[in-house]
Amino acid sequence: MILRNSAIGLAMLLASTAQAAEFKWASTTDPQTMDPHAVNSAPVLGFLNNVYEGLVRRGKDMSVEPALAVSWEPIGDGEGWRFKLREGVTFHDGSSFDAQDVLFSYQRASGEASDTRSWFAPVSEVIVVDDYTVDIMTTAPNPLFPSSIANWMIMDQDWTEANDAVVPDKETGNYATINANGTGAFKVTEREPGLKTVLEPFDGWWGDVEHNITRAEFNPIQNPATAVAALLSGDVDMINPVPIQDVARLQQNGEVDVIQGIEARVIMLGFDHEAEALKYTDDAGNPNPFRDARVRKAVAQAVNVDAILATIMRGNAEPASQLVSPAMSGYSQVSSERPAFDVEAAKALLAEAGYADGFSFGLKCPNDRYLNDEAVCQAVVGMLAQIGITAELEAMPVRNYWPELREDNYDMYLLGWSPGTFDAEHPIRFLVATPNEEKKLGSWNFGGFSNARVDELLPMIQSELDQTKRQAMLDEVTQIYQDEQVYVPMYVQPLVWGTRNNVELTQRPDNFFLLRWVTVN
Amino acid sequence: MFAYIVRRMFQSVIVLLVVGLVAFSMFRFVGDPIDNMLGQERTQADIDRLRTELGLDQPFVVQYAKFLRGAVQGNFGVSYRQGRPVSTILVERAPATLELAFVSGFLAITMGIALGVFTAIRRQGIAANVIMTVSLIGVSLPTFLIGILLIYVFSVELDLLPSFGRGETVMIGSWSTGFLTASGLKALILPAITLGLYQMTLIMRLVRSEMLEVLRADYVRFARARGLSDRVINFRHALKNTLVPVITITGLQLGSIIAFAIITETVFQWPGVGLLFINAIQFVDIPVMAAYLMLISVMFVTINLIVDLLYYAIDPRLRVDARAT
Numbered sequence: 001m002i003l004r005n006s007a008i009g010l011a012m013l014l015a016s017t018a019q020a021a022e023f024k025w026a027s028t029t030d031p032q033t034m035d036p037h038a039v040n041s042a043p044v045l046g047f048l049n050n051v052y053e054g055l056v057r058r059g060k061d062m063s064v065e066p067a068l069a070v071s072w073e074p075i076g077d078g079e080g081w082r083f084k085l086r087e088g089v090t091f092h093d094g095s096s097f098d099a100q101d102v103l104f105s106y107q108r109a110s111g112e113a114s115d116t117r118s119w120f121a122p123v124s125e126v127i128v129v130d131d132y133t134v135d136i137m138t139t140a141p142n143p144l145f146p147s148s149i150a151n152w153m154i155m156d157q158d159w160t161e162a163n164d165a166v167v168p169d170k171e172t173g174n175y176a177t178i179n180a181n182g183t184g185a186f187k188v189t190e191r192e193p194g195l196k197t198v199l200e201p202f203d204g205w206w207g208d209v210e211h212n213i214t215r216a217e218f219n220p221i222q223n224p225a226t227a228v229a230a231l232l233s234g235d236v237d238m239i240n241p242v243p244i245q246d247v248a249r250l251q252q253n254g255e256v257d258v259i260q261g262i263e264a265r266v267i268m269l270g271f272d273h274e275a276e277a278l279k280y281t282d283d284a285g286n287p288n289p290f291r292d293a294r295v296r297k298a299v300a301q302a303v304n305v306d307a308i309l310a311t312i313m314r315g316n317a318e319p320a321s322q323l324v325s326p327a328m329s330g331y332s333q334v335s336s337e338r339p340a341f342d343v344e345a346a347k348a349l350l351a352e353a354g355y356a357d358g359f360s361f362g363l364k365c366p367n368d369r370y371l372n373d374e375a376v377c378q379a380v381v382g383m384l385a386q387i388g389i390t391a392e393l394e395a396m397p398v399r400n401y402w403p404e405l406r407e408d409n410y411d412m413y414l415l416g417w418s419p420g421t422f423d424a425e426h427p428i429r430f431l432v433a434t435p436n437e438e439k440k441l442g443s444w445n446f447g448g449f450s451n452a453r454v455d456e457l458l459p460m461i462q463s464e465l466d467q468t469k470r471q472a473m474l475d476e477v478t479q480i481y482q483d484e485q486v487y488v489p490m491y492v493q494p495l496v497w498g499t500r501n502n503v504e505l506t507q508r509p510d511n512f513f514l515l516r517w518v519t520v521n
Numbered sequence: 522m523f524a525y526i527v528r529r530m531f532q533s534v535i536v537l538l539v540v541g542l543v544a545f546s547m548f549r550f551v552g553d554p555i556d557n558m559l560g561q562e563r564t565q566a567d568i569d570r571l572r573t574e575l576g577l578d579q580p581f582v583v584q585y586a587k588f589l590r591g592a593v594q595g596n597f598g599v600s601y602r603q604g605r606p607v608s609t610i611l612v613e614r615a616p617a618t619l620e621l622a623f624v625s626g627f628l629a630i631t632m633g634i635a636l637g638v639f640t641a642i643r644r645q646g647i648a649a650n651v652i653m654t655v656s657l658i659g660v661s662l663p664t665f666l667i668g669i670l671l672i673y674v675f676s677v678e679l680d681l682l683p684s685f686g687r688g689e690t691v692m693i694g695s696w697s698t699g700f701l702t703a704s705g706l707k708a709l710i711l712p713a714i715t716l717g718l719y720q721m722t723l724i725m726r727l728v729r730s731e732m733l734e735v736l737r738a739d740y741v742r743f744a745r746a747r748g749l750s751d752r753v754i755n756f757r758h759a760l761k762n763t764l765v766p767v768i769t770i771t772g773l774q775l776g777s778i779i780a781f782a783i784i785t786e787t788v789f790q791w792p793g794v795g796l797l798f799i800n801a802i803q804f805v806d807i808p809v810m811a812a813y814l815m816l817i818s819v820m821f822v823t824i825n826l827i828v829d830l831l832y833y834a835i836d837p838r839l840r841v842d843a844r845a846t
Contacts, residue, residue, distance in 0.1 A: 032602050040560025118562040170558060171574060173604025192613075193603045194800060195792045196686075221685055221790045222799070225669050230684040233676040368803075399552025399805045406568075420562065430562075440564050 021520035023216045023503075025238040025513070026227050030194050030220035035176040036153035037109040038168035040116045042418070045151045046512035047218070050199060052153030052182030055083050055102065055134075056146050060506045060517065062327070062422055064147045068097065068154055068183060069134075078141025078465055080124075085132040090204045091156040092180075092187040099128040104157035106136075113167045119152060121440060122462075141463040143470070147329075148421045156181055185209070185516040186216065194220060199515065211518050231256055231498050237520065238505065240513060242498040244314055244371055250498055257503075261495040264328065264509045265418040266320045266427075267370055269303070269380065269488040271296055271411075274448035278411050280362025281392045289361075290411065294353040296485035299412075300339040301346035302387045303380055305490050312375045316494035322478055323417060323427035325492040327509055330424030330471065332478035338489065346387045358388030361411035369398040370416045371493055377414055405446045413446070416493060422510070424474050425461050432481050433458050449486045453477075529829055533822045538589075540818040544811060545585040553577075554601050554805035575601070577807075588811055598808035602800065607812045611794060616696050617687055618786070618793030622778045624709055625717030629778075630771060633721045634760075637728025641736065642755055653729075656722040668715040668788035675711060683708050685790040716785040720774050727770060731763035738762075769828075776824045780817050 031047040033039050049057070055069035069083040089097040103126050110120035122142045127135040138145060155176070160166050163175035180188040185205045190198035199216040201209070219236065221227040224243040230236045232253065242250060242258060250258050271290040272279075278286050289295045305319045321338035324331055350356060365377035374395040381391045391412065396404070405413055419426035434450040435442035441458070457473050464470040481487070495511055506517040555568050555577070572578050576587060591598055597607035636656075640649040659667075676684040688704030690697040699705025735741060736759055744754050783795035790796065794813060801809035 033604060038604075039558070040562060115560050115563070115567075118564070170604060171571075171601075172599045177604045192792075193605065193610075194797070219686060219790070222796075222803075223787055223790065226672065226685050226788060226790055229669075229672045229677050233672075233680055233684045235676070235684045235686075397552060397803075399554070399557065399803070400550075402556040403553040418561075437565055443564050444561075 020212050020214045023213045023238075023515070023518060023520055024219065024236045025216070025240070026219045026221040026230060026236045027240045027513075028220065028222055028224070028227070031197075032193075033170070033173075033177045034180040034188060034191060035165070035168050035170075035174075036151075036155065036182075037105075037114045037116050038170045038177070040118075042511060046510070047197075048153060048180070048182070049151070049184070049512055050186045050515050051180045051184045051188055052155070053184045054150055054152045054154060055085075056150050058150050058422075058508070058510070058512075060508065062509060064150060068102075072146055074141075074143075074465070075135060075137070078138070078143070078463070080135055080137035081142075081145055082129070083134045083136065085134065086206060087132055089183050089206050091159065091183055092202055092204075093156070093159055094204070095156055095158055097154065097156070097183055098131045099134050100131075101154055101157050102126070102134045103128050104160070105152070105154045108155065108160070108166065108168065109152055111167060113169065115168075115170065116152065118440060119149060140459070141465055143463075143465045144421060144423055144425070147423070151420075153182065185211075207516070209516070211516050212520060213515055213518055216515050216518075228498070231500070234500060237503050238497060238499045238513075240495075240497045240511070241371070242496045244312075244316060244494075244496065247314065247316065247496055255501055257499050257501050259497045259499060259505070259507050260316060261507045262318055262325060262327065262509060263418065263493045263495045263511055264325060264422060265370070265416045265493040266323055266325060267373075267376070267414065267416045267490050267493055268320070268323070269299065269490065270413045270415050270447050271299075271487075272408065272447050273450070273486075275408065275411075278359070278361050279409065280411055281360040281390070283359050283361065286359065288411070289353065289355055289359055292353045293484050294349045295355060296488070297339065298346040298349040298353070298387060299384065299389075300485050300488045301342045301349070302389075303383050303488060303490060304341045305338070306341065307383075308376055308379050309491055312372050312379060313491070313494060316496060317491045320489040320492050321482075322424070322489055323431060323481070323487065324419055324424045325509075328419060328422050328424055330474045332424065332471075332475045334475050335478045335482050339485075343386050350387060350389070355389070358390065360390035360392065363391040363393050364401065364404055364410040364413045365393060365395040366398045366401040366414065367395040369401065370414075373414060373416075376490075380414075408446065410446075415444075415446075415487075417444070418510070424478070425458075428454065428458055428461070428474075428477055428481075432477070432486060447486075449484070451480055451484065454480055525833060526830065529826055533826055536822055537815065537818055541589065541811070541815055542582075542585060544814045545581045545588070548584075548805075548807050548810065549581065551802060551810070552805045554807065557804050558601060584807075588808075592812075592815065597812040600801075600809050601806045602804045602809070607808045610797065610809065611812060611816065612695060613697070614792060614794045614797050616698060617791060618779060618782055618795060620699060621709065621712055621716060621782060621785070621791060621793060622775070625713040625715075626720070626771075626775055626778055628713055629717040629720035629724055629774075632717075633724025634728050634767070636721075637725040638732060638755065638760060640725070641729045641732035642751075644733070652725075656725055659718045659722040664715055664719070664784045665788055667718060668711070668785060671711045671715060672788070682711055687792055712785050712789040712791050715788070716778060716782055720778060723774070724767060724771065727767055728763055731766060732759060735759045735762050772824065772828065776821050779820065 029043040031044045033044060036048045036052045053067045056064050057067035059065045068086050070086050072081050072083045075082050085099060106126045110117045122138045123136055124139045125137040129135055159181045165174045165176035178191050185202060186199040187202045189200045197218045227239045228246050231239045247258055250256050275288045278284055278288050309317050319338055321336050365374055367374040377393055381393050384391050417427050429441060430444045432454055433441040434455050435445050454477050457477050461470055461473045495507060497507055502521045504519045555571055559567055576584055600607050600610055636652055640652055643649045672684050675682045686708060687699050688708035689702040690699050690705055691701045699709060741754060741759055744758055782793060783799060786793045786795035787799050798813045
């Protein structure tokens with residue numbers, strides 16, 4: 001009898017808290033560490049955004065909003081930025097947050113062993129003004145600095161020191177690799193690397209709680225078919241990503257929803273701009289045609305992006321004209337046209353460049369990096385054949401792909417780029433600027449494209465405070481790289497998540513999944 | 522006997538060393554771990570620094586020697602992906618694989634023998650023919666497909682069993698077991714069937730053909746003539762005599778159940794060493810790959826060594842030869 005009463009009581013308790021819910025989600029990759037400064041990769045930073053917080057954070061629309069800093073303003077004529085910190089914030093272990101933690105996190109995140117230190121390249125010094133004021137001095141005026149540190153997460157100095165994790169250790173790991181102590185809305189209560197990670201809401205969080213989750217469990221599921229089955233059977237409430245070929249089937253199913261959006265990642269073709277000669281296939285040793293802008297333009301006109309999107313991406317992506325998508329700041333409105341698909345015009349360009357009879361070359365492509373990447377490359381090969389140039393495709397896993405590109409073993413290649421700062425300056429710095437090891441420029445400009453005007457404009461863009469002038473310079477650079485057809489941007493990669501139909505969430509273009517916006521009905 | 526054991530042990534060590542050498546010479550074709558370890562904003566200097574730190578700039582023979590030095594002391598290095606000692610990770614993951622292998626091995630043996638005997642005795646029956654036909658499908662369908670099919674039938678359509686994972690586990694010392702919870706046992710069913718199906722059909726067919734052979738033997742006819750009951754003939758005399766080759770095959774198959782659990786573990790996201798190995802390949806996690814391959818080869822070498830020693834104990838001719846030479 002007592003048992004029955006307590007069972008009824010329990011049922012009533014459950015009914016009264018019907019709002020609260022457990023939540024399980026799955027993704028293909030397990031975040032490899034819980035240390036926010038050790039690895040600069042989307043799975044790690046996306047996951048840890050639930051646990052740690054930075055001075056600023058990004059909202060549902062990617063706009064920068066206050067987090068651990070309540071406000072910020074430029075110092076003088078752009079010598080740096082002053083951040084006013086939020087008072088009364090505590091870490092998950094109960095210790096309080098203040099300016100010392102910011103200084104410490106700067107030292108930790110910008111140190112030699114940290115993977116995030118490129119974010120702090122413009123920083124000359126961090127000064128603690130008082131307990132809740134921090135000045136971050138930059139070597140040159142840096143209007144975008146606050147938005148560039150949205151993923152710089154603040155750690156507690158005492159906790160890190162007590163647990164011997166002052167320096168991030170990627171190679172051998174330390175306490176912070178499997179434990180976390182942030183200020184965020186969720187705390188890590190269980191962590192079994194590669195198996196599951198359990199998060200629970202942090203009662204002492206400073207923000208307004210929008211979610212109704214009592215416990216959240218993350219499981220990595222590598223096999224896409226298994227993930228889809230887990231979603232359909234209700235074993236998990238959300239999966240990311242849904243394989244493109246399963247989208248239509250899941251949409252028919254009444255129990256699950258497919259949530260689609262556009263990721264920040266632009267997929268493009270790249271060329272070797274430097275090599276004197278072609279490296280692959282029958283014409284190996286012949287002069288490299290891709291050094292001629294007309295040939296690159298012919299390629300751009302020969303690729304039928306709409307057909308690729310309709311067939312391979314099944315209508316889930318958008319064509320791209322630039323190295324960033326229209327959702328990013330600094331997108332050039334005046335250059336939003338992409339070269340029209342026109343086989344005859346492309347052939348004419350080739351003839352003009354002296355390749356009326358075509359040529360053959362090698363196209364390198366990853367087969368496990370971007371959505372349907374190998375299929376896209378195969379389509380490109382077919383389309384280029386129509387203008388008489390023969391690509392020999394070699395597709396490989398991404399773990400072999402980057403070393404090949406670094407060693408210049410390609411004539412043409414496929415690349416996807418997601419701007420970490422969500423600004424048009426980012427791909428210019430990494431993909432268009434002349435490679436310069438010392439200045440850390442052009443580190444992904446494998447083809448070695450070089451343009452003096454771009455190199456001249458880049459530092460000016462980086463330090464220009466006036467938005468109109470800055471946009472004018474960005475427009476000019478965009479114009480240059482479009483005229484030169486440095487790359488052939490094809491499309492913006494889609495984001496496809498699947499959820500049970502009782503789950504509401506927010507999908508951000510950076511593919512970060514934030515639990516604080518999840519409601520389970 | 523002692524000299525024989527020493528000689529076989531010595532040979533085993535050489536096999537292990539060669540396996541390791543071949544493995545290390547292959548790793549650079551698997552890919553480059555550096556890009557997985559550094560973010561998009563890395564520079565060439567970062568790449569070079571990390572490569573030197575990990576010793577990847579050295580020839581594979583030097584890397585192998587370094588690995589061996591550590592391995593002899595029980596230190597398999599630190600996983601590139603997880604940043605934790607490989608030995609810790611292996612100890613964490615081993616129970617999942619061993620429990621799965623044990624259950625599917627058990628299923629394969631009991632079901633295999635039972636069905637084998639049944640189909641041998643009722644050779645002409647409809648049921649026996651159905652079983653034989655279905656078993657053909659079991660042998661010819663790839664494990665991957667069987668796993669996905671089972672998931673769709675039993676977890677998506679019927680919603681009876683979990684689609685992935687191991688359920689709740691209980692720690693006994695450092696051994697995590699799924700045998701003690703309801704969800705753990707439920708989670709075991711589908712992967713165990715998937716993994717054991719091939720072995721089961723193999724054993725079933727073996728038992729059946731051996732059994733048919735034995736049932737034709739003179740002593741069975743004699744037993745029948747004596748008026749012994751079918752039960753006694755089939756199970757006491759015939760079955761016992763079919764089991765000798767079955768035991769040999771089963772012993773060898775046990776090794777492959779553990780080693781080839783990789784596919785089943787991937788389909789069911791089963792957190793064992795096979796899944797760990799697949800992840801390690803994707804990430805080019807060289808220390809984990811090296812340790813796994815060495816572990817598997819130690820296992821196979823040990824099983825073969827035991828088999829050889831058993832033969833030596835059983836077969837007197839080997840001993841005579843040893844003395845003669």
